[in-house]
Amino acid sequence: MKILKPVLALTLTCIVWGLILGYVHRITESKIAEAERKEREKMIAEIFPGCSFEEENSIFYCFQNNRLVGKAVEVETKGYGGTMRVLVGINADNTVRGVRVLSHNETRGIGSRATEPSFLSQFENLGKEQLAFKPQGQVEAITGATISSRAILEAVKRALEYG
Amino acid sequence: MAEEKPNLRWEAEKGLLKKNPVFVILLGLCPFLAISKSVEDAIGMTLAFGFVLLGTCLVTSLIRRWVPRDVRIPMFVVIIASFVTITELIVRAYSPTLREHLGIFLPLITVNCIVLGRVEAFSSKRSVLESLADAIGMTAGFGLAIISISFIRELLGTGGIKFFGYSFTIFGQPASGFLLSPGGFLVMGGILALLKKLGVI
Helix, strand or coil: CCCHHHHHHHHHHHHHHHHHHHHHHHHHHHHHHHHHHHHHHHHHHHHCCCCEEEEECCEEEEEECCEEEEEEEEEEEEECCEEEEEEEEEECCCCEEEEEEEECCCCCCCHHHHHCHHHHHHHCCCCHHHCCECCCCCECCCCCCHHHHHHHHHHHHHHHHHC | CCCCCCCHHHHHHHCCCCCCCCCCCCCCHHHHHHHCCCHHHHHHHHHHHHHHHHHHHHHHHHCHHHCCHHHHHHHHHHHHHHHHHHHHHHHHHHCHHHHHHHHHHCHHHHHCHHHHHHHHHHHCCCCHHHHHHHHHHHHHHHHHHHHHHHHHHHHHHHCEEEECCEEEECCCCCCHHHHCHHHHHHHHHHHHHHHHHHCCC
16 A cells, blocks of 8 residues: 555654644643743732732732732733733722733834833823823824824723723 | 765855855745844744754654655654744743744744755755754854844844843934834845845855
8 A cells, every 4th residue: 555654654743743742831831821920920010019919800909918909900902913911000099000011012113112111101190081192181102103002002991991 | 875975064054155044045034034123033033943943854854764755745844843832832931031022933933944945955865964964054044144134123223232131222213114024125135235246145
Protein backbone atom coordinates (compact mmCIF):
# COMPACT_ATOMS: atom_id res chain seq x y z
CA MET A 1 0.00 0.00 0.00
CA LYS A 2 1.66 3.17 -1.21
CA ILE A 3 -0.74 5.44 0.57
CA LEU A 4 0.00 3.94 3.96
CA LYS A 5 3.45 5.41 4.49
CA PRO A 6 2.57 9.12 4.18
CA VAL A 7 -0.54 8.65 6.32
CA LEU A 8 1.46 6.92 9.02
CA ALA A 9 4.25 9.49 8.90
CA LEU A 10 1.87 12.42 9.22
CA THR A 11 -0.20 10.79 11.96
CA LEU A 12 2.89 9.94 13.93
CA THR A 13 4.23 13.49 13.60
CA CYS A 14 0.96 14.92 14.89
CA ILE A 15 0.78 12.50 17.82
CA VAL A 16 4.38 13.10 18.89
CA TRP A 17 4.11 16.89 18.69
CA GLY A 18 0.70 16.85 20.33
CA LEU A 19 2.23 15.06 23.29
CA ILE A 20 5.18 17.45 23.46
CA LEU A 21 2.85 20.46 23.35
CA GLY A 22 0.64 18.98 26.04
CA TYR A 23 3.67 18.57 28.25
CA VAL A 24 4.93 22.12 27.67
CA HIS A 25 1.44 23.45 28.32
CA ARG A 26 1.26 21.59 31.60
CA ILE A 27 4.53 22.98 32.90
CA THR A 28 3.86 26.58 31.82
CA GLU A 29 0.12 26.73 32.64
CA SER A 30 0.45 27.79 36.26
CA LYS A 31 3.27 30.23 35.43
CA ILE A 32 1.10 31.95 32.81
CA ALA A 33 -1.89 32.23 35.14
CA GLU A 34 0.35 33.60 37.85
CA ALA A 35 1.96 36.15 35.51
CA GLU A 36 -1.48 37.42 34.50
CA ARG A 37 -2.69 37.57 38.08
CA LYS A 38 0.43 39.43 39.19
CA GLU A 39 0.05 41.98 36.42
CA ARG A 40 -3.55 42.69 37.43
CA GLU A 41 -2.73 42.84 41.14
CA LYS A 42 0.14 45.22 40.47
CA MET A 43 -2.17 47.58 38.61
CA ILE A 44 -4.90 47.44 41.24
CA ALA A 45 -2.31 48.20 43.89
CA GLU A 46 -1.18 51.18 41.82
CA ILE A 47 -4.71 52.53 41.67
CA PHE A 48 -5.53 51.77 45.31
CA PRO A 49 -2.25 51.95 47.21
CA GLY A 50 -2.21 50.21 50.57
CA CYS A 51 -5.53 48.43 50.11
CA SER A 52 -6.48 44.81 50.45
CA PHE A 53 -8.97 43.52 47.95
CA GLU A 54 -11.50 40.78 47.50
CA GLU A 55 -12.68 39.42 44.21
CA GLU A 56 -16.33 38.78 43.51
CA ASN A 57 -17.72 38.14 40.00
CA SER A 58 -14.46 39.56 38.60
CA ILE A 59 -15.04 42.88 40.38
CA PHE A 60 -12.28 43.69 42.84
CA TYR A 61 -13.55 45.39 46.01
CA CYS A 62 -10.82 47.36 47.71
CA PHE A 63 -10.74 47.83 51.47
CA GLN A 64 -8.66 50.14 53.59
CA ASN A 65 -8.89 49.64 57.38
CA ASN A 66 -11.89 47.38 56.74
CA ARG A 67 -13.74 50.19 55.02
CA LEU A 68 -14.78 49.90 51.38
CA VAL A 69 -12.93 52.61 49.46
CA GLY A 70 -13.75 51.54 45.94
CA LYS A 71 -13.61 48.80 43.39
CA ALA A 72 -11.71 47.88 40.26
CA VAL A 73 -13.46 46.57 37.15
CA GLU A 74 -11.90 45.00 34.11
CA VAL A 75 -13.55 46.06 30.84
CA GLU A 76 -12.92 44.86 27.31
CA THR A 77 -13.14 47.40 24.54
CA LYS A 78 -12.31 47.61 20.88
CA GLY A 79 -9.41 49.82 19.87
CA TYR A 80 -7.72 50.39 16.53
CA GLY A 81 -5.76 47.15 16.74
CA GLY A 82 -8.40 44.90 18.28
CA THR A 83 -9.41 44.09 21.81
CA MET A 84 -8.04 46.20 24.66
CA ARG A 85 -8.39 45.16 28.29
CA VAL A 86 -8.80 48.17 30.52
CA LEU A 87 -8.78 48.18 34.32
CA VAL A 88 -10.85 50.97 35.84
CA GLY A 89 -10.65 51.89 39.51
CA ILE A 90 -13.83 53.50 40.86
CA ASN A 91 -14.16 55.49 44.07
CA ALA A 92 -17.00 54.84 46.49
CA ASP A 93 -18.74 58.02 45.25
CA ASN A 94 -18.73 56.61 41.70
CA THR A 95 -15.99 58.81 40.30
CA VAL A 96 -12.95 57.47 38.52
CA ARG A 97 -10.01 56.65 40.75
CA GLY A 98 -7.55 55.58 38.09
CA VAL A 99 -7.30 53.83 34.74
CA ARG A 100 -4.75 51.26 33.57
CA VAL A 101 -4.47 49.29 30.34
CA LEU A 102 -3.91 45.56 30.88
CA SER A 103 -3.35 44.59 27.28
CA HIS A 104 -3.70 46.21 23.89
CA ASN A 105 -2.60 45.93 20.28
CA GLU A 106 -2.54 49.60 19.33
CA THR A 107 0.08 50.87 16.91
CA ARG A 108 3.28 51.51 18.80
CA GLY A 109 4.06 55.20 19.06
CA ILE A 110 0.67 56.28 17.72
CA GLY A 111 -2.38 54.61 19.27
CA SER A 112 -0.29 53.36 22.15
CA ARG A 113 -0.02 56.94 23.42
CA ALA A 114 -3.63 56.53 24.59
CA THR A 115 -2.46 53.77 26.94
CA GLU A 116 0.15 55.92 28.64
CA PRO A 117 -0.20 57.72 31.99
CA SER A 118 -0.23 61.20 30.40
CA PHE A 119 -3.54 60.36 28.74
CA LEU A 120 -5.00 58.02 31.38
CA SER A 121 -4.42 60.42 34.28
CA GLN A 122 -6.97 62.83 32.80
CA PHE A 123 -9.76 60.49 33.89
CA GLU A 124 -8.91 60.73 37.57
CA ASN A 125 -11.71 62.13 39.74
CA LEU A 126 -14.09 62.53 36.81
CA GLY A 127 -17.76 61.69 37.29
CA LYS A 128 -20.16 60.19 34.78
CA GLU A 129 -21.26 63.52 33.28
CA GLN A 130 -17.73 64.72 32.66
CA LEU A 131 -16.80 61.60 30.71
CA ALA A 132 -16.83 63.00 27.17
CA PHE A 133 -14.30 64.62 24.92
CA LYS A 134 -13.80 68.36 25.19
CA PRO A 135 -15.69 70.68 24.93
CA GLN A 136 -18.67 68.57 26.15
CA GLY A 137 -16.63 66.82 28.78
CA GLN A 138 -13.24 66.95 30.46
CA VAL A 139 -11.23 64.51 28.37
CA GLU A 140 -8.76 65.67 25.74
CA ALA A 141 -8.40 63.13 22.93
CA ILE A 142 -4.97 62.50 21.41
CA THR A 143 -4.46 63.92 17.95
CA GLY A 144 -3.89 61.10 15.49
CA ALA A 145 -5.14 58.51 17.96
CA THR A 146 -8.86 59.28 18.05
CA ILE A 147 -9.99 55.67 17.83
CA SER A 148 -7.70 54.53 20.64
CA SER A 149 -8.70 57.52 22.78
CA ARG A 150 -12.38 56.83 22.20
CA ALA A 151 -11.94 53.15 23.04
CA ILE A 152 -10.52 54.03 26.46
CA LEU A 153 -13.24 56.62 27.07
CA GLU A 154 -15.93 54.05 26.22
CA ALA A 155 -14.33 51.52 28.53
CA VAL A 156 -14.29 53.96 31.45
CA LYS A 157 -17.91 54.95 30.80
CA ARG A 158 -18.98 51.31 30.69
CA ALA A 159 -17.10 50.56 33.90
CA LEU A 160 -18.95 53.35 35.73
CA GLU A 161 -22.35 52.21 34.46
CA TYR A 162 -21.58 48.61 35.26
CA GLY A 163 -20.54 49.31 38.82
CA MET B 1 26.16 8.87 -2.84
CA ALA B 2 29.27 10.85 -2.18
CA GLU B 3 28.35 13.91 -0.21
CA GLU B 4 30.30 17.08 -0.69
CA LYS B 5 32.41 18.14 2.19
CA PRO B 6 30.16 20.48 4.16
CA ASN B 7 31.39 24.05 4.37
CA LEU B 8 29.94 25.03 7.72
CA ARG B 9 31.51 28.45 7.76
CA TRP B 10 29.93 29.45 4.47
CA GLU B 11 26.55 28.03 5.55
CA ALA B 12 26.64 30.14 8.68
CA GLU B 13 27.97 33.28 7.01
CA LYS B 14 25.80 33.43 3.92
CA GLY B 15 22.66 34.31 5.88
CA LEU B 16 24.17 37.49 7.21
CA LEU B 17 24.60 39.32 3.90
CA LYS B 18 25.01 37.28 0.73
CA LYS B 19 21.74 35.42 1.23
CA ASN B 20 20.14 37.61 3.86
CA PRO B 21 16.56 36.30 4.27
CA VAL B 22 15.12 39.80 4.30
CA PHE B 23 17.39 41.93 2.12
CA VAL B 24 18.19 39.37 -0.56
CA ILE B 25 15.62 36.58 -0.47
CA LEU B 26 12.91 39.13 0.47
CA LEU B 27 10.79 36.69 2.43
CA GLY B 28 8.46 37.18 5.38
CA LEU B 29 8.11 40.92 4.86
CA CYS B 30 4.67 41.34 6.43
CA PRO B 31 5.58 40.45 10.02
CA PHE B 32 8.96 42.02 9.40
CA LEU B 33 7.50 45.44 8.63
CA ALA B 34 4.98 45.13 11.45
CA ILE B 35 7.55 44.43 14.14
CA SER B 36 10.39 46.68 13.00
CA LYS B 37 9.06 49.73 14.82
CA SER B 38 11.11 49.56 17.97
CA VAL B 39 14.54 48.15 18.69
CA GLU B 40 13.33 46.37 21.80
CA ASP B 41 10.59 44.48 19.96
CA ALA B 42 13.00 43.71 17.13
CA ILE B 43 15.38 41.98 19.53
CA GLY B 44 12.51 40.02 21.08
CA MET B 45 11.29 38.99 17.65
CA THR B 46 14.78 37.89 16.61
CA LEU B 47 15.06 35.67 19.70
CA ALA B 48 11.64 34.08 19.13
CA PHE B 49 12.32 33.67 15.43
CA GLY B 50 15.75 32.19 16.08
CA PHE B 51 14.40 29.65 18.56
CA VAL B 52 11.72 28.49 16.12
CA LEU B 53 14.11 28.35 13.16
CA LEU B 54 16.85 26.49 15.03
CA GLY B 55 14.42 23.98 16.52
CA THR B 56 12.62 23.35 13.26
CA CYS B 57 15.80 23.00 11.21
CA LEU B 58 17.28 20.62 13.77
CA VAL B 59 14.22 18.35 13.83
CA THR B 60 13.55 18.36 10.09
CA SER B 61 17.18 17.61 9.41
CA LEU B 62 17.14 14.73 11.88
CA ILE B 63 14.04 13.11 10.38
CA ARG B 64 14.78 14.00 6.74
CA ARG B 65 15.29 10.37 5.65
CA TRP B 66 11.88 9.28 6.95
CA VAL B 67 9.79 12.09 5.49
CA PRO B 68 7.65 10.89 2.56
CA ARG B 69 7.80 13.41 -0.28
CA ASP B 70 4.03 13.71 -0.65
CA VAL B 71 3.35 14.88 2.87
CA ARG B 72 6.55 16.75 3.61
CA ILE B 73 4.98 20.23 3.69
CA PRO B 74 2.20 19.29 6.16
CA MET B 75 4.77 17.55 8.36
CA PHE B 76 7.04 20.59 8.32
CA VAL B 77 4.13 22.87 9.12
CA VAL B 78 3.14 20.71 12.10
CA ILE B 79 6.71 20.91 13.40
CA ILE B 80 6.98 24.67 12.83
CA ALA B 81 3.60 25.32 14.45
CA SER B 82 4.58 23.22 17.44
CA PHE B 83 7.79 25.17 17.97
CA VAL B 84 5.89 28.44 17.65
CA THR B 85 3.34 27.32 20.22
CA ILE B 86 6.11 26.26 22.60
CA THR B 87 7.75 29.67 22.12
CA GLU B 88 4.48 31.44 22.77
CA LEU B 89 3.77 29.50 25.95
CA ILE B 90 7.26 30.18 27.26
CA VAL B 91 7.10 33.88 26.42
CA ARG B 92 3.68 34.21 28.05
CA ALA B 93 4.92 32.48 31.17
CA TYR B 94 8.19 34.34 31.59
CA SER B 95 7.87 37.66 29.76
CA PRO B 96 4.27 38.95 29.43
CA THR B 97 5.62 42.34 28.29
CA LEU B 98 7.34 40.81 25.29
CA ARG B 99 4.17 38.88 24.46
CA GLU B 100 2.23 42.14 24.59
CA HIS B 101 4.65 43.87 22.24
CA LEU B 102 4.91 41.09 19.67
CA GLY B 103 1.14 40.58 19.74
CA ILE B 104 -0.30 38.57 16.89
CA PHE B 105 3.06 38.36 15.12
CA LEU B 106 4.42 35.84 17.57
CA PRO B 107 1.91 33.10 16.58
CA LEU B 108 2.26 34.27 12.98
CA ILE B 109 5.89 33.07 12.87
CA THR B 110 4.18 29.79 11.91
CA VAL B 111 3.38 31.11 8.46
CA ASN B 112 6.60 33.08 8.10
CA CYS B 113 7.96 32.07 4.70
CA ILE B 114 11.57 32.33 5.88
CA VAL B 115 11.08 29.36 8.21
CA LEU B 116 9.27 27.12 5.75
CA GLY B 117 11.63 28.31 3.03
CA ARG B 118 14.76 27.28 4.93
CA VAL B 119 13.25 23.93 5.89
CA GLU B 120 12.06 23.09 2.38
CA ALA B 121 15.12 24.42 0.57
CA PHE B 122 17.83 23.49 3.00
CA SER B 123 17.48 21.57 6.24
CA SER B 124 15.27 18.82 4.82
CA LYS B 125 18.13 17.93 2.48
CA ARG B 126 21.27 18.56 4.52
CA SER B 127 23.05 17.19 7.55
CA VAL B 128 22.23 18.36 11.05
CA LEU B 129 25.39 20.44 11.42
CA GLU B 130 24.90 22.21 8.11
CA SER B 131 21.25 22.90 8.94
CA LEU B 132 22.14 24.37 12.31
CA ALA B 133 24.84 26.54 10.75
CA ASP B 134 22.35 27.72 8.16
CA ALA B 135 19.71 28.46 10.80
CA ILE B 136 22.17 30.44 12.91
CA GLY B 137 23.26 32.44 9.87
CA MET B 138 19.68 33.13 8.82
CA THR B 139 18.73 34.23 12.33
CA ALA B 140 21.72 36.56 12.43
CA GLY B 141 20.76 37.97 9.03
CA PHE B 142 17.14 38.42 10.14
CA GLY B 143 18.32 40.09 13.33
CA LEU B 144 20.70 42.39 11.52
CA ALA B 145 17.98 43.46 9.11
CA ILE B 146 15.18 43.94 11.63
CA ILE B 147 17.32 45.69 14.23
CA SER B 148 18.88 48.12 11.76
CA ILE B 149 15.53 48.97 10.17
CA SER B 150 13.74 49.31 13.49
CA PHE B 151 16.52 51.58 14.74
CA ILE B 152 15.98 53.98 11.84
CA ARG B 153 12.19 53.79 12.09
CA GLU B 154 12.09 54.32 15.83
CA LEU B 155 14.57 57.17 15.65
CA LEU B 156 12.68 59.01 12.90
CA GLY B 157 9.21 57.99 14.05
CA THR B 158 9.44 58.80 17.76
CA GLY B 159 12.45 61.11 17.83
CA GLY B 160 14.50 58.87 20.10
CA ILE B 161 15.25 55.31 21.15
CA LYS B 162 13.80 53.40 24.09
CA PHE B 163 15.93 50.51 25.16
CA PHE B 164 15.23 48.38 28.24
CA GLY B 165 14.51 51.30 30.52
CA TYR B 166 17.08 53.61 28.99
CA SER B 167 15.85 56.17 26.54
CA PHE B 168 17.07 59.24 24.79
CA THR B 169 15.42 61.80 22.58
CA ILE B 170 17.17 63.62 19.79
CA PHE B 171 14.50 65.79 18.29
CA GLY B 172 11.05 66.81 19.39
CA GLN B 173 9.18 66.78 16.10
CA PRO B 174 9.14 63.14 14.99
CA ALA B 175 7.69 61.98 11.66
CA SER B 176 5.30 59.37 13.02
CA GLY B 177 4.60 58.15 9.48
CA PHE B 178 7.77 56.09 9.75
CA LEU B 179 6.00 53.89 12.29
CA LEU B 180 3.30 53.02 9.76
CA SER B 181 3.76 50.41 7.04
CA PRO B 182 4.48 52.92 4.24
CA GLY B 183 7.32 54.31 6.35
CA GLY B 184 8.59 50.76 6.80
CA PHE B 185 8.65 50.21 3.06
CA LEU B 186 10.44 53.52 2.56
CA VAL B 187 13.20 52.67 5.02
CA MET B 188 13.47 49.14 3.69
CA GLY B 189 13.71 50.37 0.09
CA GLY B 190 16.27 52.97 1.07
CA ILE B 191 18.48 50.38 2.78
CA LEU B 192 18.13 47.93 -0.13
CA ALA B 193 19.14 50.63 -2.59
CA LEU B 194 22.08 51.64 -0.46
CA LEU B 195 23.30 48.05 -0.03
CA LYS B 196 22.98 47.41 -3.78
CA LYS B 197 24.85 50.60 -4.57
CA LEU B 198 27.63 49.67 -2.20
CA GLY B 199 27.73 46.20 -3.74
CA VAL B 200 27.24 44.47 -0.38
CA ILE B 201 24.38 42.29 -1.66
